Amino acid sequence: MSSTERSIAAAEAHSAHNYHPLPVVVASAEGAWMTDVEGRRYLDMLAGYSALNFGHGNRRLLDAAKAQLERVTLTSRAFHHDRFADFCTQLAELCAMDMVLPMNTGAEAVETAVKTARKWGYKVKGVPDGRAKIVVADNNFHGRTTTIVSFSTDAEARADFGPYTPGFEIVPYGDLAALEAAVDEDTVAVLLEPIQGEAGVLVPPPGYLQGVRELTRSRNVLFIADEIQSGLGRTGRTFACEHEGVVPDMYVLGKALGGGVVPVSAVVSSRAVLGVYAPGEHGSTFGGNPLACAVALEVIAMLRSGEFQQRATELGDHLHGELRLLVGGGAVDAVRGRGLWAGVDINPSRGSGRAVSEQLMARRVLVKDTHGATIRIAPPLVISKEDLDWGLTQLREVLGA
Known part of the structure; x- marks a missing residue:
């Protein structure tokens, strides 16, 4: 049994099943990337439902916390x-x-x-x-x-x-x-x-x-x-x-x-x-x-500073431009959102939102489904355009678009 399997089995045995997480066990994270217990890196495209707008391990925030801890x-x-x-x-x-x-x-x-x-x-x-x-x-x-x-x-x-x-x-x-x-x-x-x-x-x-x-x-x-x-x-x-x-x-x-x-x-x-x-x-x-x-x-x-609002605007425009290209080809029924935040309605022919999330996880991209057919994309605002594009490429390949 792998470290991932052991961790998941222990969690399922001793914690209430009030969540249905994807089968990945995160051990560390930095910026827009997370690393699991097996050493595999994943692009975080959920950002803790916007709790991680400024990325994992943001140095300014950690320094502020450490100084106060003392x-x-x-x-x-x-x-x-x-x-x-x-x-x-x-x-x-x-x-x-x-x-x-x-x-x-x-x-x-x-x-x-x-x-x-x-x-x-x-x-x-x-x-x-x-x-x-x-x-x-x-x-x-x-x-x-x-x-x-x-x-x-x-x-x-x-x-x-x-x-x-x-x-x-x-x-x-x-x-x-x-x-x-x-x-x-x-x-x-x-x-x-x-x-x-x-x-x-x-x-x-x-x-x-x-x-x-x-x-x-x-x-x-x-x-x-x-x-x-x-x-x-x-x-x-x-x-x-x-x-x-x-x-x-x-x-x-x-x-x-x-x-x-x-x-x-x-x-x-x-x-x-x-x-x-x-x-x-x-x-x-x-x-x-x-x-x-x-x-x-x-x-x-x-x-x-306005820096993060500007990044969300510029990268968000790019994100939505790319996602709109997926609509109408039989894989995606609709996309919505604003800034670095999008809901993508998956056509049933391509599977459920959960299935697409699992396929993306296999390609080292983490998103989360909601209401059956929708996946949410909300990366940390510190994500680079190159990493965002790589994540979108994985989505296109999963959807066969």
Whole structure:
């Protein structure tokens, strides 16, 4: 039995089967490349679902983490620490907002956004107690906590986890008329992904986000943008909302905010919204810890340079140009996306998304399937054009295109 087989067998014997990973066991990684326990190198075209926007082992991020590890890693929020104020200030400035509420994982940040919107609805908007409603879109993916799966339309994520949390209404993604019809006097927020990642990198129709912004503003409803996957450079802008010139009332951030080093997430909003909290009403022992703040501060500094947004734009244009050539030849039914982020719908004649992912793995390229027939391509923003082209060549050969 090989080292890979032994590792996989042990994992399957002693860990819950809540994931179905590809049969590769990674031992080290650098930049856009990962090396398995057998010494084989693979091109990472997934980047930890955008958590690794800045690549594996990014020296700036590792240096920031190492320096902080030598000083202090955790104080809890019972005390102040000397990285917290800078983190909150600089992240608020990056978002052009006032206040930050730090958490750890993306799902925690979404839960925080839900709680914030409800409290704002009761304390500021004046919605009667217990009647706050949040409108969401179908095919959404905001996490897998019990509250979040209560408004999921993915049977795999939702089934057998009830009873479900009330207070949500689901409308079709991209349908502004349906959204308008769902918003009533008890609605406190509209929660959307500017681009739906898990659904297959679905980009809404032009003008949709602008319409959402105008509707929510006119009806005194918060617009919450879940930019956990789409934000922080992935689409060629700091935030995907910027492609339509839209600024929401609240950003929900995660994944790349921790640089692939530590879990860091945050809700960022105005003082009028996040100012509704009083001490003890919400919190996290690890949220905003010194190590997380040190890494996130370096992420913010890197984003301020604009370098990564520019790379995502230029390489993204190239990526989508090459992928569009695959459509219509019988191998690929459609491609979508923005920046260095794409969803590729595989024609059933070429197999499932999982089968294509496995064939690419055999050629040393790692992607991941979703919703049966789709593969997602989201390499680290540090990938070279030569490596990107090599990965695309492997895809063309697997598809016989």
